[in-house]
Amino acid sequence: MQSDEHTRLSLVLGLAGWVAGLACYVLIEAWQNAWLPDHLLVFASTACLAGMAMFLALTGPAPAGRVMPLAVGAGLVLGGAELWGALRFQNAEAYMAMVYPLLFGALAWLIATGFAAAHLTGQGGWRDYPALFSQSWRVVVNFVVSLVFVGLFWGLLGLSHLLLDIVGLDLMRLLTYFEVLPWVLSGTVLGLAMARVHASAEYISPYLVLRLLRMLSPIVLAVIAVFLVMLPVRGWDGLMQGFSPAATLMAFAAAGVTLVTVAVERSEFDEVKTPWMRSVTQALALTIPGLSALALWAVMLRVWQYSWTPQRLLAVTMACVLLVYGLSYLASVMIQRAWMARIRQANIWMALLVLAVSLAWFTPLFQPERISAQGQLSIAQNGGAADQIDLRELTKSWGNPGAQALSDIQAARPDLAEAIDLARQGRSKPAVDPATRAQRFVEVLPIYPSGRLDPADLSEIRPYLITKWLAACERTIAAGPGCALFVTQDGATGPRRAILFTRSGTNIVEAIHLERRAGKLGTAGATFSLDGPMRLDDRTLDALHRGEAKLVSREIQALDVGGRSIFAHN
Structure with missing residues (x-):
């Protein structure tokens, strides 16, 4: 880029950054002082930030005059979408506290910016995949580099303040005398950094990052392969432990999508060439549907147990999108011929799908x-x-x-x-004394085949567990309470060993091994089934309440109940 062109670009982006910094300051003041209704502030904040960010990202590779209409249009559309979603709430701050407004707003902005960049710079318009791929990655890298420079700039000012403070000069007090100054200064530095990054495109390239990411593919594939092999061996119960397993599965599925996309690159000329890396990419693509389906199942287990929440709907949406990604990659690989080219085309349509899904979350179509x-x-x-x-x-x-x-x-x-x-009133139930809670628990807990339990027996068990078990007892079934204790070994002062069954949700029953130590009962390890994965349901409790449970003599002592054999393992 010629010197005068770079100077002109620096002036344009420096001014744009100054305006963006000023806008951020004004918007923060507007939020704090309620200058406008908060729903309008949601619209103004989103439209301003999205539009300015797109202008900074695309001006340089394309003339400012061509970027401006797209940036303004994108800002208005995203601002309108966020406003539409915020109208579901009386208080827009409660809306912004949700996860999805920021997540789907950022996704929609990133995808829209990539398509706008392809439209402005690609020879094939907005569907030009080489331009879409390279420009999308360039936007991310350019912003990261520029924001790092802004951080270094303020770090230098901090060190300068320490140095000048030695001679009695308070630099930071001067810079913060006007509250707006740090904002406009940061915005200006960001704009100037973006101008320099755009001017140095041949030196600051995303391709080094992409080549480094390729090196992770064999490692990720190996980890996924070990997981998929061990899953049926170790059992499926780990998927029932809440949102964390689902989030981990989705993270690996997303990593697989990213690494496959990096491997197929922007064109046939740039895609991976070595046979073993092509095989790794194929294998990685084939694992994505399985990981996504397992993640979806893990989330749905929580939905069936506790019903929907916005967080679970978000998780299901992400899992479904990843599953569609995986199925499109699976189909491309199975066809074999030109499978990398097919994945590149699939990525265009998947980006449009993600954009549509992101915007749908703000509309009445999906609430x-x-x-x-x-x-x-x-x-x-x-x-x-x-x-x-x-x-x-x-x-x-x-x-x-x-x-x-x-x-x-x-x-x-x-x-x-x-x-x-x-x-x-923002309060939970009035606090209940742990001793009272333990007394209530032993009163409602059925003990089979017979026995007695004293509240003092439970003094070593954490109060939150007693609360959890008492709540399970209140989830009654037709045959009795949602809990039961089966004594597997009795003692002089009460049960010595027992299995506690608790109804943690609709048709979901957990079994906990209890053992007496030093005169007190405590949790003593997991319980396992001899005849398949440990998934108990209401039929287990029903059989206990009807007296159909019995201890059987095998190589190890086991409890037969509801057609299942259960043993305690320390």
Whole structure:
């Protein structure tokens, strides 16, 4: 780039950065001082930040005059989408506290910026995959480099302040005398850094990052292969341990999508050439559907147990998108001929799908708060206990749909009036003394085949576990409470060894091994099934309450109940 062109670009982006910094300061002041209704502030903040960021990202590779209409249009569309979503809430701050406004807003901006860059610089328009691939990665790298430079700039100012402070000069006080100054200074430095990065495109390239990422493919594939081999050997119960396994599976599926995309590159000329790396890429592509399906199943287990929440809807959405990615890659690899070219074309359509899904979350087509609120209302209408209903979330986090569902629950379930009032006050149930809770637990806990339990026996068990088990007892089934204790070895002062069954959710029963040590009962390890994965349901509790459980003599002592054989393992 010629010197005068670089100077002109520096002036344009420096001024744009100055305006962006000033806008950030004004918007923060507007939020703090309520200059506008907060819903309008959501629109203004999103439109301004998205538009300015796109202008900074694309001006340089393309003339400012061509970038400006696209940046303004993208800002208005994204701002309108965020406003549409915020209208579900009386308080826009509660809306912005949700995860998805920022996540899907950022995804929509990144994809839209990539397509805009391809439209401005590619020979084939917005569907020009080489331009879409290279420019999307360049946008990310350029922003990272520029933001690092801004951090270094402020680090230098901090050191300068320390040096000048020795001679009695307070540099930071001078720079912060006007509150707006740090903002406009940061914006200007960011704009100038972006100008230098654009001018040095031949030196600051994403291709080094892409080549380094390729080196991770064999490692990721090896880890996934070990996981998939060991999963049926070790059992599927780990997938039932909440959101964490699903998040890990989705992270590896997303890593697989990224590494496959990096391997197929932007064109046939740039794709991986070595046979073994092509095989690694194929194998990695084939694992993505399995990981995504397992992640989806793990999340759905929580949904079936506890119903929908916006977070679970978000997880299901991400898992479904990754599953579609994986299926498109699977089809491309199975066809074999020109499979890398097919993946490149699939990536274009998948980017459009992700953009559409991201925007749909802000529209009436998909309202996570309403879906979640209706799920909680259904639980209440079916007789669910107060601890099974997310009353606090309905009150504080799910906007207008949550408030409406809470009113419907109050009308349908007068017995929940006290719990609803406490939730509206931001309080949980009044504190209960641990001894009282333990007393209540032993009163409602059925013990089979016979025996007695004293609250003092439970003094070494953590109070939160007693609370959890007591709540399980209240999730009754037709045959009795949602809990039961089967004594496998009795003692003079009470059960010496026992298995505690608790109903943690609808048709989900957990089994915990208890053992007496030093006169007190405590948890003593896991329980295992001799005849398949350890998945117990309401039939197990039903069989216990009907007296159908019995100890059997094998090489190890086991409990036969509900057609299952269970043993305790220390």
